[in-house]
Amino acid sequence: MTTVLIKQATIQDQNSSFHNQTVDIKIENGIITEIAKNIAIPEGATVVEKENLHVSPGWFDTSVSLGEPGYEDRETIAHGLQVAAKSGFTAIALQPNTTPVIDNQAQVKFVLERAKEQATSLFPIGALTKNSEGHDLAELFDMKNAGAIAFGDYNKAIQDANIQKIALQYVQDFDGLVISYCQDNSLKGKGIVNEGITSTRLGLKGIPTLAEELHIARNLFLLEYTGGKVHFPTISTQKSIALLKEAKAKGLQVTCSVAVHHLVLNEEVLTGFDSRYKIAPPLRDEATRKALIAAVLDNTIDCITSDHNPLDIEHKKLEFDMAKDGTIGLESAFGALLTVLPLEVVLEKLTAGKKIFGLPKQAIEINTTAELTFFTPTGESTFTKENILSKSKNSAFLGQKVKGKAYGIYNNGKLVI
Known part of the structure; x- marks a missing residue:
């Protein structure tokens, strides 16, 4: 069984009863099994900790x-x-x-x-x-x-x-x-x-x-x-x-x-x-x-x-x-x-x-499938070539000021961070 524990994340989800709360989120085999102020780290779990971590659908x-x-x-x-x-x-x-x-x-x-x-x-x-x-x-x-x-x-x-x-x-x-x-x-x-x-x-x-x-x-x-x-x-x-x-x-x-x-x-x-x-x-x-x-x-x-x-x-x-x-x-x-x-x-x-487009949208609640985006809304920087991950480099945003940053996702039972 794969367990992921997200530590001290502020939930941004208008449809969730945990909206605007900073909590720990436990995901087991792709399902959110626990959301609480502080969850003990289970043995063998992957822990996600990031600066000013926020999570949204x-x-x-x-x-x-x-x-x-x-x-x-x-x-x-x-x-x-x-x-x-x-x-x-x-x-x-x-x-x-x-x-x-x-x-x-x-x-x-x-x-x-x-x-x-x-x-x-x-x-x-x-x-x-x-x-x-x-x-x-x-x-x-x-x-x-x-x-x-x-x-x-x-x-x-x-x-x-x-x-x-x-x-x-x-x-x-x-x-x-x-x-x-x-x-x-x-x-x-x-x-x-x-x-x-x-x-x-x-x-x-x-x-x-x-x-x-x-x-x-x-x-x-x-x-x-x-x-x-x-x-x-x-x-x-x-x-x-x-x-x-x-x-x-x-x-x-x-x-x-x-x-x-x-x-x-x-x-x-x-x-x-x-x-x-x-x-x-x-x-x-x-x-x-x-x-x-x-x-x-x-x-x-x-x-x-x-x-x-x-x-x-x-x-x-x-x-x-x-x-x-x-x-x-x-x-x-x-x-x-x-x-x-x-x-x-x-x-x-x-x-x-x-x-x-007729796709399901999950609220961040216990016993739902985890489809989550991790980000921070703070911090300012300039978008440069180093920020480009694509094979092609044709970005109209080079040199533009940007705010916050995406950290990654959890979806389809996989963590990318």
């Missing part, structure tokens, strides 16, 4: 790209899940942007097989369309049966309104969730950054916020027509917030996320033409960044994602307009968020995705 990241299969040089599933564990995440939703694309049950089974025996649980998102090309629906029902928790084409918007409509109708038969990345490609054109004063000053082609907003409006109209439920990932404009607030008031089954980088950074960082800041959707102006924070605080935005997207140096260290979009974000997510949001909001938004 395990964090879930709703958008993570890992590369395998096809782009193992960027990241593998096994190593990526270890990075997630050390960054405080007990579960991730895996994007289907691999080669081949995760668009059938064999691919879903493959990634689940590769994720076995890891502390961090992996939940695959199946592609909505074949090869994520936007023309024909993928094998959604088969993928759901194989273990896919939702369906979407990563960072590719469905341009054909009829495909979007059919997808929303089809998945209702098995209570499926459609993920709708929103961007009108004709309005985006050759744009690479947010359209505005900064893009004009830098001489970079701009993407109007309208490209996102028009698509959100269209997809909300379709949702109202078809029923079903939609999740809008990484929304990034003020009008998008207003549209989603209105849709929720109407009672539509709609949820949305925002990426950490849109809450922490604005387009001012682009002045050095550093391609680490080339992200989709693009970084917006300071007023929008503040509006996104306000939308997190008033719960218009349901959850926060790192939108972790590892890219190799050949695709990232290029002229700004040639580089691929994306930043890694698992390692910096918690520390960066604490610089702009209160702790209780950060914890709530890093666990809220479980409900959206």
Whole structure:
């Protein structure tokens, strides 16, 4: 029998009767068997003691790209899940942007097989369309049966309104969730950054916020027509917030996320033409960044994602307009968020995705399965290359101030600290 004893941890869990109490937690074979002020150390137990140790229900990241299969040089599933564990995440939703694309049950089974025996649980998102090309629906029902928790084409918007409509109708038969990345490609054109004063000053082609907003409006109209439920990932404009607030008031089954980088950074960082800041959707102006924070605080935005997207140096260290979009974000997510949001909001938004994606969320109580994240909310530092655990190093957070730090997790009967 494996026993883990967590010493003097402050429990941060609004749903627990031990909320805000500093206690010892005893875990035996993956189950919390005792929570008390002071528990004697059992023989052979692994003891966890850390400075200013806090514990919360395990964090879930709703958008993570890992590369395998096809782009193992960027990241593998096994190593990526270890990075997630050390960054405080007990579960991730895996994007289907691999080669081949995760668009059938064999691919879903493959990634689940590769994720076995890891502390961090992996939940695959199946592609909505074949090869994520936007023309024909993928094998959604088969993928759901194989273990896919939702369906979407990563960072590719469905341009054909009829495909979007059919997808929303089809998945209702098995209570499926459609993920709708929103961007009108004709309005985006050759744009690479947010359209505005900064893009004009830098001489970079701009993407109007309208490209996102028009698509959100269209997809909300379709949702109202078809029923079903939609999740809008990484929304990034003020009008998008207003549209989603209105849709929720109407009672539509709609949820949305925002990426950490849109809450922490604005387009001012682009002045050095550093391609680490080339992200989709693009970084917006300071007023929008503040509006996104306000939308997190008033719960218009349901959850926060790192939108972790590892890219190799050949695709990232290029002229700004040639580089691929994306930043890694698992390692910096918690520390960066604490610089702009209160702790209780950060914890709530890093666990809220479980409900959206239909995953169980355990309160920290005696006789429950242990799915825990360990962290400290105090201490300030600068995020440097030494803090990057991923195989790829394309972080938009290098040089940024961070607060607190994740110590690790306990999940699936495994301790990573």
